[in-house]
Amino acid sequence: MKELVHAAARRARIAAGSLATTTRADKDAALHAMADALVAGTPTILEANGQDVDAARAAGTGENVVDRLRLDADRIAAFADGVRDVAALPDPVGEVVRGSTLPNGLRMQQVRVPMGVIGMIYEGRPNVTADAAAICLKAGSAVLLRGSASAARSNAAIIAIMRDALATTPVPVDVIQLVPADDRSSATHLMQARGLVDLVIPRGGAGLIRAVVEDSTVPVIETGVGNCHVYVDADADLDMALAIVLNAKTHRTSVCNAAESLLVHKAVADSFVPRVVAALQDLGVTVHGDPAFCAVHADVVPATEEDHAAEYLSLDISARVVESIDEAIAHIRTYSSGHTEAIVTSSLAASTRFTTGVDSAAVMINASTRFTDGGELGFGAEIGISTQKLHARGPMGLTEMTTTTYVVTGDGHTR
Amino acid sequence: MKELVHAAARRARIAAGSLATTTRADKDAALHAMADALVAGTPTILEANGQDVDAARAAGTGENVVDRLRLDADRIAAFADGVRDVAALPDPVGEVVRGSTLPNGLRMQQVRVPMGVIGMIYEGRPNVTADAAAICLKAGSAVLLRGSASAARSNAAIIAIMRDALATTPVPVDVIQLVPADDRSSATHLMQARGLVDLVIPRGGAGLIRAVVEDSTVPVIETGVGNCHVYVDADADLDMALAIVLNAKTHRTSVCNAAESLLVHKAVADSFVPRVVAALQDLGVTVHGDPAFCAVHADVVPATEEDHAAEYLSLDISARVVESIDEAIAHIRTYSSGHTEAIVTSSLAASTRFTTGVDSAAVMINASTRFTDGGELGFGAEIGISTQKLHARGPMGLTEMTTTTYVVTGDGHTR
Numbered sequence: 001m002k003e004l005v006h007a008a009a010r011r012a013r014i015a016a017g018s019l020a021t022t023t024r025a026d027k028d029a030a031l032h033a034m035a036d037a038l039v040a041g042t043p044t045i046l047e048a049n050g051q052d053v054d055a056a057r058a059a060g061t062g063e064n065v066v067d068r069l070r071l072d073a074d075r076i077a078a079f080a081d082g083v084r085d086v087a088a089l090p091d092p093v094g095e096v097v098r099g100s101t102l103p104n105g106l107r108m109q110q111v112r113v114p115m116g117v118i119g120m121i122y123e124g125r126p127n128v129t130a131d132a133a134a135i136c137l138k139a140g141s142a143v144l145l146r147g148s149a150s151a152a153r154s155n156a157a158i159i160a161i162m163r164d165a166l167a168t169t170p171v172p173v174d175v176i177q178l179v180p181a182d183d184r185s186s187a188t189h190l191m192q193a194r195g196l197v198d199l200v201i202p203r204g205g206a207g208l209i210r211a212v213v214e215d216s217t218v219p220v221i222e223t224g225v226g227n228c229h230v231y232v233d234a235d236a237d238l239d240m241a242l243a244i245v246l247n248a249k250t251h252r253t254s255v256c257n258a259a260e261s262l263l264v265h266k267a268v269a270d271s272f273v274p275r276v277v278a279a280l281q282d283l284g285v286t287v288h289g290d291p292a293f294c295a296v297h298a299d300v301v302p303a304t305e306e307d308h309a310a311e312y313l314s315l316d317i318s319a320r321v322v323e324s325i326d327e328a329i330a331h332i333r334t335y336s337s338g339h340t341e342a343i344v345t346s347s348l349a350a351s352t353r354f355t356t357g358v359d360s361a362a363v364m365i366n367a368s369t370r371f372t373d374g375g376e377l378g379f380g381a382e383i384g385i386s387t388q389k390l391h392a393r394g395p396m397g398l399t400e401m402t403t404t405t406y407v408v409t410g411d412g413h414t415r
Numbered sequence: 416m417k418e419l420v421h422a423a424a425r426r427a428r429i430a431a432g433s434l435a436t437t438t439r440a441d442k443d444a445a446l447h448a449m450a451d452a453l454v455a456g457t458p459t460i461l462e463a464n465g466q467d468v469d470a471a472r473a474a475g476t477g478e479n480v481v482d483r484l485r486l487d488a489d490r491i492a493a494f495a496d497g498v499r500d501v502a503a504l505p506d507p508v509g510e511v512v513r514g515s516t517l518p519n520g521l522r523m524q525q526v527r528v529p530m531g532v533i534g535m536i537y538e539g540r541p542n543v544t545a546d547a548a549a550i551c552l553k554a555g556s557a558v559l560l561r562g563s564a565s566a567a568r569s570n571a572a573i574i575a576i577m578r579d580a581l582a583t584t585p586v587p588v589d590v591i592q593l594v595p596a597d598d599r600s601s602a603t604h605l606m607q608a609r610g611l612v613d614l615v616i617p618r619g620g621a622g623l624i625r626a627v628v629e630d631s632t633v634p635v636i637e638t639g640v641g642n643c644h645v646y647v648d649a650d651a652d653l654d655m656a657l658a659i660v661l662n663a664k665t666h667r668t669s670v671c672n673a674a675e676s677l678l679v680h681k682a683v684a685d686s687f688v689p690r691v692v693a694a695l696q697d698l699g700v701t702v703h704g705d706p707a708f709c710a711v712h713a714d715v716v717p718a719t720e721e722d723h724a725a726e727y728l729s730l731d732i733s734a735r736v737v738e739s740i741d742e743a744i745a746h747i748r749t750y751s752s753g754h755t756e757a758i759v760t761s762s763l764a765a766s767t768r769f770t771t772g773v774d775s776a777a778v779m780i781n782a783s784t785r786f787t788d789g790g791e792l793g794f795g796a797e798i799g800i801s802t803q804k805l806h807a808r809g810p811m812g813l814t815e816m817t818t819t820t821y822v823v824t825g826d827g828h829t830r
Contacts, residue, residue, distance in 0.1 A: 388634060408780065415666050
């Protein structure tokens with residue numbers, strides 16, 4: 001398996017070398033060919049997906065997981081539209097990030113160039129397969145796609161169709177390759193192919209991400225674990241606070257930018273807590289309150305230490321009443337996964353204090369945590385949301401899939 | 416030791432939280448206080464350094480290494496000037512990297528914020544201690560300094576003086592802390608303090624850097640291993656080529672941006688090789704030639720495979736005659752450490768081909784590899800030269816020691 005993964009990575013390096021100098025026009029034409037092929041190949045993809053779904057059911061997989069795995073013609077059409085959207089975005093490669101003429105006459109430019117070979121290790125939804133392939137291709141990099149075993153047939157079908165489409169274009173087919181998921185070790189070999197793979201991006205649950213971070217010798221961008229907080233300040237508009245909490249918690253529960261924790265300033269606890277609990281419970285949410293929260297509203301489940309740290313991804317929320325904004329910030333610094341925190345306040349001082357006090361990829365002022373999303377923020381495409389500080393933080397688009405090189409031009413300059 | 420390192424990291428996190436909101440004026444005043452204290456503390460530093468030098472000699476350390484360890488009043492004055500230079504640079508924190516109002520009225524800003532806690536693991540010269548402390552402080556981060564055992568007394572003295580200086584300012588002293596070097600495990604605990612340390616930067620030899628990359632669970636920026644190439648093209652001005660090769664190889668041999676490999680196009684081999692070999696040998700350089708190079712000039716040492724990959728850091732250079740620019744690019748892609756490659760050519764087509772073909776942090780066109788340097792490129796300060804593609808590539812200044820956060824402001828926006 002190691003030799004198989006390394007051989008794929010070596011082919012990817014060669015293909016990436018060629019892709020690095022491919023024009024935007026050729027890359028966009030290849031993306032459109034891929035999108036058309038995905039639509040035309042819908043029956044093939046659905047057949048493979050049906051086998052994955054049957055196997056998951058036979059293995060006793062829960063219906064919510066099966067639902068995420070299942071494709072239909074509309075979902076495949078949405079993949080294809082996503083690929084076309086990527087084609088419409090500007091090419092990040094070749095952008096001059098900065099440049100100047102130095103005092104000695106040397107001309108210096110920092111130029112955006114492709115990353116090279118990117119490994120994606122991901123779970124669940126097969127839509128990541130087409131998304132990641134399109135984004136990496138547009139950014140000039142080859143991608144090695146290692147999805148989950150449960151989606152193996154769907155992913156293989158999608159990748160085969162995209163590669164067949166590339167074969168009709170000037171883009172080398174090996175810029176998109178499948179890494180088989182039938183053996184756990186393939187992921188390990190991918191994340192340890194130092195010198196062959198430039199970057200590994202894990203997408204999935206906390207367990208997958210931890211495993212990649214610990215075992216990888218290739219640089220990693222951690223994505224997506226979100227224990228997002230909504231803090232309702234003493235100066236909050238409580239109607240606005242209610243709408244934001246309900247949206248952040250219940251608009252979609254299985255995503256990383258959903259709220260998992262609610263913090264309420266004691267000054268508004270008596271008026272806000274009963275309203276928010278009633279509204280959350282009406283929507284089927286279980287509230288896990290700390291002692292101060294339970295003192296205001298006894299009819300909630302007592303929270304454990306684990307609740308405050310949990311990324312539920314379900315109709316649960318932990319809740320706490322805090323003495324001050326500083327206690328809210330300290331709580332977030334202790335328990336947050338560094339994804340997104342929201343404050344609801346009409347106080348400029350409080351919003352500034354919160355923004356500089358928390359240490360997360362995104363801070364929402366009077367807006368739902370659900371806006372931490374590449375599409376919502378206007379990036380046009382998103383390969384994941386980074387919760388680490390290195391290289392990229394927050395939603396990652398095309399730019400974040402590139403690196404830079406310094407090009408310095410002289411006339412025989414020496415030191 | 417683990418508890419000691421983690422306790423230091425926890426103090427650093429608290430101090431970093433305070434430093435993140437310290438004004439530029441207060442940070443600059445603290446840097447000036449540190450610089451003044453380093454000059455005033457010269458006798459103390461020299462006494463500690465003398466003990467390190469004596470211990471190194473007693474251990475049989477080579478004189479070239481001892482020379483790098485040895486300080487004098489001029490070198491300490493140079494540290495202090497370096498710290499004052501950092502004070503004079505603009506503050507990267509708070510810079511708005513991008514911002515816009517989204518179609519739904521949300522106002523989005525990507526703002527530069529401090530990294531948090533940075534671990535430096537370094538060998539050799541004690542100047543890194545003052546440099547790294549100053550750069551991290553200005554960029555708003557706390558630093559944990561883990562130098563080599565051989566410089567332990569010097570580093571401890573420098574750090575104690577800087578901390579004493581901070582105690583007279585609003586900057587918390589724990590933004591600069593020593594991690595003891597008397598136990599190898601302290602470096603391991605530092606690079607595995609995930610959640611407490613945001614970034615580890617190793618500076619030193621290839622062995623140190625490999626060990627950190629392999630063992631760290633904290634994100635790492637690889638620095639400084641430089642197997643830099645000079646390629647003399649068919650269309651080169653050979654006088655210029657000679658000057659660049661000699662400068663790149665011999666201006667300073669112990670640095671990562673020194674040239675270690677020479678590639679000569681066959682079209683100019685007969686005229687250039689005898690000249691460059693004679694000039695290099697006059698300066699005491701040993702040339703290790705491949706068979707094609709030896710065929711042109713027999714009076715050199717035959718090169719092994721290891722020679723082509725070597726970062727000599729000495730008066731040695733590997734050399735090869737290539738059939739074409741593509742063979743030069745392929746050689747570089749095979750053997751380079753990704754630091755800096757130079758081409759000497761008067762052909763625009765060749766310079767473009769070379770720039771897009773190699774895959775390194777910097778490309779010099781008609782200039783010495785020695786210009787890959789934060790000071791030379793006008794960054795004002797440099798904490799190392801990244802040879803990886805993630806986050807920072809090439810010389811790293813203040814900006815590269817920061818991360819960003821998205822601040823999104825709404826008026827009750829929900830999805």
